[in-house]
Structures are given as C-alpha cells and as structure tokens.
Amino acid sequence: MSENTFTMLDGNAAAPTPIKPWSPVLVPREVIDREIERLASMPLPEDGRRATLIVHPSCTDGSMGFAPGVDVTISVMKPGEVTRALMRNSNQVEFCIRGSGVVSVGQQEKELSKWGVLSIPSMQAYYHRNTGNELWVRITYSNAPLLRKLAVHWINYEQDVAERDIQASSRGLDDGYNRKNAPDVVISEDGARLRGYEYLTDIEVVENRPLVWPWENVVEMLTRQEGDGKRNIILLYNPATERRNGTTHSFFATMFSHPAGKPARKIGRGHKHSSVAINYHFTGHGKSIVDGVEIPWKAGDLLLSGPSWSEHAHYYDEEPTFILTIQDHPLHIGMESLIWQERMDGPILNLGSETGQKGYVGPRIAG
Numbered sequence: 001m002s003e004n005t006f007t008m009l010d011g012n013a014a015a016p017t018p019i020k021p022w023s024p025v026l027v028p029r030e031v032i033d034r035e036i037e038r039l040a041s042m043p044l045p046e047d048g049r050r051a052t053l054i055v056h057p058s059c060t061d062g063s064m065g066f067a068p069g070v071d072v073t074i075s076v077m078k079p080g081e082v083t084r085a086l087m088r089n090s091n092q093v094e095f096c097i098r099g100s101g102v103v104s105v106g107q108q109e110k111e112l113s114k115w116g117v118l119s120i121p122s123m124q125a126y127y128h129r130n131t132g133n134e135l136w137v138r139i140t141y142s143n144a145p146l147l148r149k150l151a152v153h154w155i156n157y158e159q160d161v162a163e164r165d166i167q168a169s170s171r172g173l174d175d176g177y178n179r180k181n182a183p184d185v186v187i188s189e190d191g192a193r194l195r196g197y198e199y200l201t202d203i204e205v206v207e208n209r210p211l212v213w214p215w216e217n218v219v220e221m222l223t224r225q226e227g228d229g230k231r232n233i234i235l236l237y238n239p240a241t242e243r244r245n246g247t248t249h250s251f252f253a254t255m256f257s258h259p260a261g262k263p264a265r266k267i268g269r270g271h272k273h274s275s276v277a278i279n280y281h282f283t284g285h286g287k288s289i290v291d292g293v294e295i296p297w298k299a300g301d302l303l304l305s306g307p308s309w310s311e312h313a314h315y316y317d318e319e320p321t322f323i324l325t326i327q328d329h330p331l332h333i334g335m336e337s338l339i340w341q342e343r344m345d346g347p348i349l350n351l352g353s354e355t356g357q358k359g360y361v362g363p364r365i366a367g
Contacts, residue, residue: 029300284321
C-alpha cells in the first residue's frame with residue numbers, strides 16, 4: 001500500500017471530555033399497540049418471525065439500538081405459529097406482554113406467559129411456538145447492537161449451521177495439553193502470573209441455561225400494600241452470571257412495585273450510573289425526570305428512562321404500578337466500567353471494583 005489507511009490524532013483527543021448521553025425516548029402504548037396490529041395483519045414471513053426493532057433517533061451507525069449497545073424488539077405470533085430455529089452469539093431477555101407460548105432453547109422447552117421473563121443464552125438454537133388461543137406478544141432486549149459495533153454479531157438459522165461436534169476441533173491432537181496441565185506460575189507477591197496458551201482456549205465452563213421467571217412467583221415478593229414488609233424492587237437473578245448479578249451476562253432485569261395508596265414521593269434529585277436503563281410500565285402511571293426533562297408515562301409505555309450517566313428519578317401516582325427495568329449493569333461490571341452516583345452531592349463509586357453502597361433496598365430507598 002502506498003497511502004496510509006489510518007489516521008494519527010493528537011493525544012489530547014483522549015483528554016477529559018463531558019459524557020454526552022442519548023436523549024430519553026418514550027414509546028407510547030398506542031404506538032406499540034398499532035405496531036402489534038400491523039404485525040399481526042401482515043403475511044407470515046418465511047422464518048415465522050413477525051418482528052419490529054424500535055430504534056433511537058441517535059442511532060445512525062446501523063447498529064439498530066434503542067440505547068447504545070441494546071436493542072428492543074416487538075414480536076408477534078398468531079396461535080399455532082412456529083418460528084424457524086436461530087443461533088446467535090448475542091444474549092436475550094424476553095418479556096411477555098400478551099398471550100402465552102413455548103420457547104425451545106437447546107434441549108429445553110420453557111413456557112412463557114403474560115408478564116413472565118425468559119433468558120436466552122447465546123449460541124443455543126431457539127425457536128418459539130404459540131400454544132395459546134390468542135396473539136403472543138413479546139418485547140425482547142439483546143446486546144446485538146454492541147456486537148454489531150464490534151463487527152462480530154454472528155446469527156444464522158440452525159439448519160444452515162454445520163453440526164457442532166465440539167470434539168472435532170481437537171481431533172488428532174494430544175488432549176493432555178489442556179488448562180489443567182498448562183503452566184501457571186506466580187511471578188510476584190502482588191499476584192501477577194504467567195499462564196500457558198491453553199488457558200485462552202480451554203476456558204472453564206459455567207453452565208448457562210435458559211431460565212423463566214413466571215409472574216406469579218415474582219409478584220409474591222413484591223409489595224402490594226403499604227406496610228406489608230415486602231420489597232419494592234427484586235432482581236431476576238441467573239446464577240450463571242455469578243458476581244455480575246445478571247439475568248443474562250449483559251443485562252439485569254428487575255421488577256418494581258409501587259403499591260396502591262402509597263403517598264407520592266416528593267420531587268428531588270435523582271441518581272446516575274453508566275449502565276443504561278429501559279423501563280416498560282405494565283401497570284400504573286407517573287412521570288420520570290431525566291436531566292431536568294419531565295416525561296409523563298402510563299401503563300404500556302416503553303421509556304429509555306436512564307440514558308447512560310443521565311441524572312434520573314421516577315415518581316408514581318397513588319395506584320398500583322409495576323415496572324420491568326433492563327440495564328446493561330453486568331456488562332459494565334465485567335468491563336470494570338460501572339460507575340454509580342446515588343447522591344448528587346456524594347461520591348462516584350466504581351461498583352464491583354471497590355466497596356459498594358450499603359443501606360439501600362432500592363433507588364434512593366433506605367432500608
């Protein structure tokens with residue numbers, strides 16, 4: 001090559017600069033309902049998937065995110081319909097907002113019904129089957145936009161993928177060269193080590209199974225009456241995520257409850273975190289204040305409620321309110337980038353890398 005195909009920039013380009021989060025975006029229930037009707041009326045696609053991605057206006061790079069690194073998809077199936085099996089290296093959280101059906105993931109089948117949540121691990125073939133007698137509608141969240149930005153989002157139909165013989169990659173080789181027998185030498189009192197290549201390719205496996213959190217089980221832990229001693233917010237935890245406390249390795253899902261008759265919280269300062277937050281309000285109504293912008297919402301509205309490092313707070317009227325929140329919190333823990341500021345006059349904490357905050361049982365809710 002005779003000409004450079006790269007660019008050299010002044011090192012000051014990496015100097016401190018303000019974070020510029022995407023703006024909050026509200027997708028009203030009426031718009032979602034119209035899209036559900038449109039999808040239900042269209043001819044069945046060849047692969048059985050009637051689906052629409054909701055894309056943020058600031059997403060102009062083709063990654064198709066509702067937030068940076070996160071996509072949101074509305075999927076609709078009629079009774080008896082079955083989708084073609086897919087494999088992809090992105091992970092997913094599904095939330096059922098109408099109907100019921102069965103999701104086949106790997107060798108397992110999981111029933112998913114209204115307000116239930118399902119995790120779909122990466123690289124496990126999956127398909128959906130509407131076993132009910134009405135439309136089955138799901139909202140799905142995935143880390144595909146992040147992988148698209150990294151140019152590594154792999155997706156294919158299962159039937160087009162060669163049979164995965166895991167042993168074939170090592171056939172004819174001496175399997176004595178593995179992680180258990182590789183060099184692993186401590187070279188300093190601080191813990192620095194030298195390890196063999198085997199550690200890079202023969203990685204310890206943590207089984208990650210598809211999991212379902214049925215609504216009837218989740219709601220039993222949520223407060224529904226002021227003073228009942230139950231929690232306002234509960235994490236849907238997948239043990240495979242270990243200390244990252246996720247529903248998948250990329251996201252946590254939480255369920256929030258504001259019980260009927262509980263007095264509205266006074267307007268005050270919010271909190272901030274580097275993880276993005278997306279709220280689906282499936283009952284109730286209220287408002288969110290994001291970087292000073294007031295956004296009213298009601299049941300059935302989807303809201304990018306906490307764009308990364310935006311100050312945000314949520315307020316609820318005196319009626320029962322349930323909210324599903326998705327955050328890419330576990331991803332940030334793995335990258336050591338989860339910064340969190342609970343009080344605007346308080347410290348910025350690097351959660352997972354230093355002592356975290358104690359005394360809270362919810363956002364700005366003391367125990």
